[in-house]
Amino acid sequence: MSNFEICHLIFFLECGFCNLTFMNLLVIAASGIGCTIMFTPTLRALRKKFPDAKITFLGISKGFVIPVEGSNLVDEVLVFDFKKDSLFNFKKIWGRLKFIQNLRKRKFDVSITAFPSNKWFFNFYAWMVGAKKRVTHFYKTSSLKNLSFLQNTKVKTDKNLHDVDQNLNLLKAFGKVPEVDKSLYFHISKENEEFAKNFLQERNLLSKKLIGMHLGSSKDYSFDVKRWPEENFAKLIGRIEREMKAKVLIFSEPNERKEIEELAKKFAVSPVIVCEDLKNAAAIIKRCNTMVSNDSGLMHIAVAMKTPVVAIFGPSHITRTRPYTDKAKVVVNEECNSCMKYPFASTSIRIVCDKERICLEGITVNEVYDELAHFGAFKKIDRITH
DSSP, X not given: OOHHHHHHHHHHHHHTOTTOOOOEEEEEEOXXXXXXXXXXXXXXXXXXXXXXXXXXXXXXXXXXXXTTTTSSSOSEEEXXXXXXXXXXXXXXXXXXHHHHHHHHHTOOSEEEEOSOOOSHHHHHHHHHHTOSEEEEXXXXXXXXXXXXXXXXXXXXXXXXXXXXXXXXXXXXXGSSOOOOOOOOOOOOOHHHHHHHHHHHHHTTOTTXXXXXXXXXXXXXXXXXXXXXXXXXXXXXXXXXXXXXXXXXXXXXXXXXHHHHHHHHHHTTOOOEEEOOOHHHHHHHHHTOSEEEEEXXXXXXXXXXXXXXXXXXXXXXXXXXXXXSSSSEEEEEOTTSOOOOOTTTTOXXXXXXXXXXXXXXXXXXXXXXXXXXXXXOTTOOTTOOOO
């Protein structure tokens, strides 16, 4: 028996649940909406392996818990709204300490920090919560820099794995990883489905061929460098409207609506702009024939909704975050390597591009259109029309 296996055997003997029938389990999601979605197969596996466990899902932003909110994958969702620029705001420190104190009182048996997690705050927070067993990934960066020594169970990372499989490997901390459905999941309700139906019906789009688009990506940590030029999206919309006779739905934040309207006017295109909350947006994406998107949370939502995806990749790790489905095409400039060093080579999530975004600037409208056409823009034949 290896030292690794002996340590876990001792842990279960000490905690008194060698039969693994019950645990008070905390999942810490700290890296984004897309990252939460890519963790859902692991939640499914945890449910299968520990059917009697109480699973609490904790996000450091409200958006991070939305994919699993209302689902049977978790028993409870909590939000610890962490903002880096207010970390040392003493007016908020007391409230945060009380939040952590209340979590400590729950006496979690296990905490699991979702991938990627190579940041000091994630490890410090897991330690503060005080679960007996604290599971995370092992990174080659200094444990002093990321405070990973505060976690007591670490699973090796593999830079050749997709984030979905990286997360599933965390279950090695509990023995054999169970066979599980690895498809992505995003919870929507019947009310969200009804909203989507009415949204399209009011615009006479229920029987139309629909192409969803997401022009954006998070603006945090310079993630806007992951955006294909908006002018290219506008030109792509023009070709779709002329040649495919399809309607384009642009999914957007409300504060970007005016900018998109001006872009549409400039290029004489007429997309439908969708500025709805995430669950209603997901229900509409479910009814699209295909989704065209940058590497973003909405791209992963489309995968979870089983909508075919044409993904445009720039500085992101394609191996890590490509659409986790066989119903996808990825358009990428092969001449440019990823500028994103996190989490394997750096503890900084910020993307620093020193090549003036040639990875995205070099991808032409024709390339994306051809992938869309060859892939089959209307491949999703089971779209609901009633």
